[in-house]
Amino acid sequence: MKALVVIPAFNEEKKIADVLRGIPARVNSAELDVLVINDGSNDGTDKVVRDLGVKMINHPVNRGLGAALGTGFEYARRQDYDLLVTLDADGQHDPSEIDRLVEPVTGGRADFVVGTRIFKKGMPLTRKILTLMASLATFSLSGVWTTDSQSGFRAFSRRAIENIFVEVDRMEVSSDFFRQANENNLKIVEIEITPIYTEYSKRKGQNFLNSFNIIGKLAFRRLIK
């Protein structure tokens, strides 16, 4: 089984080294390849990644989270991967949890696993409200109820890799995965994970304003399609 960890990164020179070092060499029976999608960073992200000898693909200009993940999917398709894991570069996910995350996929029980962050202690209140709002929006647009639609910690089966074509460029990609999973009859499983909230990751995360923006964009896309 060929497995790939995709890490979209935009200006993450401070955190990405720790994240990359924390990724296990293999999970279960699969060796893990790691790919950083450097989304037009203008800090030292590319140098940090290169120094660690990790494979990296560079967007010539910043195109957003969705675009970076889309490139990761395209790479996985071209290289014939069976398993794809996405992980945030800001250090809020614990890479040692990858084995738990991919288990439903390797066990054949899921095509799309979401590492949900809710119910865990230490989640800031504003983040909780935001998560609930995002879940409601995701539900209304995709018909799938999830406790944490915006989680960046995900695992995809080969079937998911072959059927999901990311068409949105920015943060709205997280909700769009659910829509596409639902449309392609992919099996979705949620796994609880332990988020690591630092001042850094909170700052990097989404805020109220752009969550409205996401909802608006997705609704509009739906309207004109």
Added chain:
Amino acid sequence: METSKQLVILQAVAAIFALFALSRVYLRFAERKLSSLSFVFWVAIWVGGVIFILFPDITTRFAKLVGIGRGVDVVIYASIAILFYLIFRIYIKIEDTQKQITEVARKMALHENGQKEPAKTARR
């Protein structure tokens, strides 16, 4: 008498502007930078504009026909509708352009990485 004179000046200025716009439309079309459909659309807009400016009574008659009080109101309502339509079109165009830029960035990124096009083509 004074107001009617002012109206004539205003009509002349507006008509000259509309004719100028019309000439731009024609030039763009001649340069083949405008599709036939867009050309017809813009000519209709500006010729309509010239007619309404020179013969405002037409708008009044039209207004009565559709149940709106004044001719000017009809023109304003129509203008707002057309503006909304144009903004919508621009929005769609920008979305398309954004998508194309991402596509180019992705192609460049994968190409730089020595990735060949896949044997089986992507869904779109």
